[in-house]
Amino acid sequence: QxxxxxxxxxxxxxxxxxxxxxxxxxxxxxxxxxxxxxxxxxxxxxxxxxxxxxxxxxxxxxxxxxxxxxxxxxxxxxxxxxxxxxxxxxxxxxxxxxxxxxxxxxxxxxxxxxxxxxxxxxxxxxxxxxxxxxxxxxxxxxxxxxxxxxxxxxxxxxxxxxxxxxxxxxxxxxxxxxxxxxxxxxxxxxxxxxxxxxxxxxxxxxxxxxxxxxxxxxxxxxxxxxxxxxxxxxxxxxxxxxxxxxxxxxxxxxxxxxxxxxxxxxxxxxxxxxxxxxxxxxxxxxxxxxxxxxxxxxxxxxxxxxxxxxxxxxxxxxxxxxxxxxxxxxxxxxxxxxxxxxxxxxxxxxxxxxxxxxxxxxxxxxxxxxxxxxxxxxxxxEANLLESSVSVNDYKYGTESIPGVNVSASKGEDGKIHVSVVNLNPNKAVPASVILNGYNAKQIKGELLTSASYTDYNSFDEPDKIVTKEYKGFKKENDGKITMKLPPLSIVTLEIQ
Ligand code: AHR
The missing domain is CATH 3.20.20.80 (Glycosidases)
Incomplete structure (x- = not known):
């Protein structure tokens, strides 16, 4: 871990x-x-x-x-x-x-x-x-x-x-x-x-x-x-x-x-x-x-x-x-x-x-x-599931702990791969690397949903407090790996071609 x-x-x-x-x-x-x-x-x-x-x-x-x-x-x-x-x-x-x-x-x-x-x-x-x-x-x-x-x-x-x-x-x-x-x-x-x-x-x-x-x-x-x-x-x-x-x-x-x-x-x-x-x-x-x-x-x-x-x-x-x-x-x-x-x-x-x-x-x-x-x-x-696994430190509270990050991935008929990653930890940004076995990413786009606190919400006065934004916090490394930083309390979806 x-x-x-x-x-x-x-x-x-x-x-x-x-x-x-x-x-x-x-x-x-x-x-x-x-x-x-x-x-x-x-x-x-x-x-x-x-x-x-x-x-x-x-x-x-x-x-x-x-x-x-x-x-x-x-x-x-x-x-x-x-x-x-x-x-x-x-x-x-x-x-x-x-x-x-x-x-x-x-x-x-x-x-x-x-x-x-x-x-x-x-x-x-x-x-x-x-x-x-x-x-x-x-x-x-x-x-x-x-x-x-x-x-x-x-x-x-x-x-x-x-x-x-x-x-x-x-x-x-x-x-x-x-x-x-x-x-x-x-x-x-x-x-x-x-x-x-x-x-x-x-x-x-x-x-x-x-x-x-x-x-x-x-x-x-x-x-x-x-x-x-x-x-x-x-x-x-x-x-x-x-x-x-x-x-x-x-x-x-x-x-x-x-x-x-x-x-x-x-x-x-x-x-x-x-x-x-x-x-x-x-x-x-x-x-x-x-x-x-x-x-x-x-x-x-x-x-x-x-x-x-x-x-x-x-x-x-x-x-x-x-x-x-x-x-x-x-x-x-x-x-x-x-x-x-x-x-x-x-x-x-x-x-x-x-x-x-x-x-x-x-x-x-x-x-x-x-x-x-x-x-x-x-x-x-309707995309095809891709098997994914994640190894990361747990998010701990008191004596209890849960996996801090979870993921799923799929490949659509158009050949695009989507990887959705969740960082549940409210206290820490988590650096992550994505290894795509058998695929060489050429183009990557990202989308992010996050907010400063888990209690934040959209209200009728502020309906767009939490909305998706373009995510640019990733990098394709020379060895093909994608590295990124997941903000605390965040969901990122990468689109990979
Ligand atoms: O979704 C509310 C209620 O929760 C449903 O009516 C019932 O099926 C369940 O107990």
């Missing part, structure tokens, strides 16, 4: 494709994610398509959003899709009993979500209700969405403005079925899943990619039971949910902006735990599915803090700091490096909820540091 980080990349041995779906997002009927987020009051003076906010759409198109998960989360297992179609004036007002006990006018339903995905240019990922619904509801929803012939349901779709089938593929069946999705045992869930998935039929050449509700964090037993009891043909994927709690205590999660080094360290350390989880789940899945046909779908991840003071505790509105950017970048490095098994993931959540990409205040929006990471990292979507 060194004072200097030595990063070695097997540049001449491209491995599997990093699925773009690892860079997916999540929009729940929760707080101000849909209502007053994506979907705004008709009177609001912003550029809109119907009631969909186009500044948000443009920002998400800019990061190549590949898929969007909807309508929950916990809300999915309360959601009755029929309440959200047809004449908006006739849609029932229902209760969102899980998130803030607010009423739901159902003005944003299936057809509105499909239109949003179309504007975003991304694939829809629907989360189907198992907790308070029936296999028939799932069956009918898919007929409404995907069937090509004339039936009562497809005629309804036509009346609602969409003659052609939508052709949705990604369907989650149940959400957190071990908790808010029905408080089931894994045995019971697996039996239910076998029934529900049977009616998730492929219509008109639109095959469904079925995703089972997998474990929470370290619930290895849940995963093992599902893998044993659900036939493999019935699983495109199985999900994993893991949230970073900086304090390690769900009862007192800590502030999003007001924290010391102890809590900073706790945040990044607990985020890095994703790597351990993925290693363990991958090992278990390899036992049952050595051909790696079943995807691990991390469809909820991110840091979860206390809400901003004075906001509705049921709305999960939190600010987003430089710590969040480092967590996002490190997690995406972990996903890239596990992309043989992790083929989809969804940050929680896109707008105004948890580790958001975008925050809004009436007409204003701001792009969070996490947003800027997704923009920097979009170069890895």
């Amino acid at each position: 060194n004072e200097q980080a030595v990063i070695t990349i097997q540049a001449d041995q491209p491995r599997q494709t990093i699925s773009k779906h690892i860079y997916g997002h999540f929009a729940e009927h929760l707080g101000r994610c849909i209502y007053d987020g994506f979907w705004v009051d008709p009177a609001m003076n912003v550029n809109k398509d119907g009631r969909i906010r186009m500044d948000i759409v443009d920002a998400l198109r800019d990061i190549n959003i590949p898929n969007l998960r909807w309508p929950g989360g916990c809300y999915a297992d309360e959601y009755q899709w029929r309440d959200g179609i047809g004449d908006p004036a006739k849609r029932p007002v229902t209760l969102n009993s899980h998130w803030g006990g607010v009423t739901e006018d159902n003005s944003f339903g299936t057809d509105e979500f499909m239109k949003l995905c179309n504007l975003l240019g991304c694939e829809p990922y629907l989360s189907a209700n198992m907790g308070t619904s029936t296999p028939k509801d799932l069956r009918d929803w898919i007929e409404y969405l995907n069937f090509d012939g004339k039936t009562h349901l497809t005629q309804l779709r036509e009346q609602n403005g969409h003659k052609e089938p939508y052709g949705v593929s990604f369907f989650g069946i149940g959400n957190e079925s071990w908790g808010c999705g029905g408080n089931m045992t894994p045995e019971h869930y697996s039996e239910q899943y076998r029934i529900f998935q049977e009616y998730a039929r492929n219509y008109s050449n639109h095959p469904i990619k079925k995703i089972a509700s997998g474990p929470n964090s370290t619930d290895y037993n849940w995963m093992e039971v599902c893998l044993k009891k659900i036939p493999q043909y019935a699983l495109w994927g199985i999900s994993l949910h893991y949230y970073t709690i900086a304090t390690g205590n769900w009862g007192q999660k800590g502030s999003s902006t007001d924290f010391d080094e102890k809590e900073y360290f706790g945040g990044v350390k607990n985020a890095l735990y994703m790597d351990t989880l993925l290693k363990n789940y991958a090992a278990m899945m390899n036992k049952y599915d050595p051909a790696k046909k079943i995807a691990l779908v991390v469809d909820e991840w991110g840091i979860w803090t206390e809400v901003e003071p004075g906001t509705n505790p049921g709305f999960l509105y939190q600010q987003n700091t430089m710590r969040d950017a480092l967590i996002a970048a490190s997690t995406l490095n972990i996903f890239n490096n596990h992309s043989d098994r992790v083929r989809m993931a969804n940050l929680a959540q896109a707008i105004n909820v948890l580790q958001a990409l975008i925050l809004t205040d009436k007409e204003k929006i701001l792009l969070t540091p996490t947003y800027h990471i997704f923009k920097m990292y979009k170069v890895h979507q």
Whole structure:
């Protein structure tokens, strides 16, 4: 181990494709994610398509959003899709009993979500209700969405403005079925899943990619039971949910902006735990599915803090700091490096909820540091993973220590290599050298995201405090190595040709 980080990349041995779906997002009927987020009051003076906010759409198109998960989360297992179609004036007002006990006018339903995905240019990922619904509801929803012939349901779709089938593929069946999705045992869930998935039929050449509700964090037993009891043909994927709690205590999660080094360290350390989880789940899945046909779908991840003071505790509105950017970048490095098994993931959540990409205040929006990471990292979507390793001194706090630097690398179809390096150490710039085995770099460009403190954030008064900048702190040495200096709390992506 060194004072200097030595990063070695097997540049001449491209491995599997990093699925773009690892860079997916999540929009729940929760707080101000849909209502007053994506979907705004008709009177609001912003550029809109119907009631969909186009500044948000443009920002998400800019990061190549590949898929969007909807309508929950916990809300999915309360959601009755029929309440959200047809004449908006006739849609029932229902209760969102899980998130803030607010009423739901159902003005944003299936057809509105499909239109949003179309504007975003991304694939829809629907989360189907198992907790308070029936296999028939799932069956009918898919007929409404995907069937090509004339039936009562497809005629309804036509009346609602969409003659052609939508052709949705990604369907989650149940959400957190071990908790808010029905408080089931894994045995019971697996039996239910076998029934529900049977009616998730492929219509008109639109095959469904079925995703089972997998474990929470370290619930290895849940995963093992599902893998044993659900036939493999019935699983495109199985999900994993893991949230970073900086304090390690769900009862007192800590502030999003007001924290010391102890809590900073706790945040990044607990985020890095994703790597351990993925290693363990991958090992278990390899036992049952050595051909790696079943995807691990991390469809909820991110840091979860206390809400901003004075906001509705049921709305999960939190600010987003430089710590969040480092967590996002490190997690995406972990996903890239596990992309043989992790083929989809969804940050929680896109707008105004948890580790958001975008925050809004009436007409204003701001792009969070996490947003800027997704923009920097979009170069890895659909590129081939390059194996990388890093040797460096640990970042120590008190008696604990974590690797101070992490990395992932890929090679795109255009032949460009991208290396994304994270320095988690808040106290030290780290000198680094990048060794590209089997590749002679001719041209190098760099991009950097950093800030003086881990508590820095973009506010509505100062929305561009943390933005990416060109990075010039590298040098190609005579022996072909690239040397550079990584500022404290920084993320650097090198583009190498
Ligand atoms: O993302 C917020 C909530 O976290 C989701 O609704 C639920 O699935 C998870 O517990």
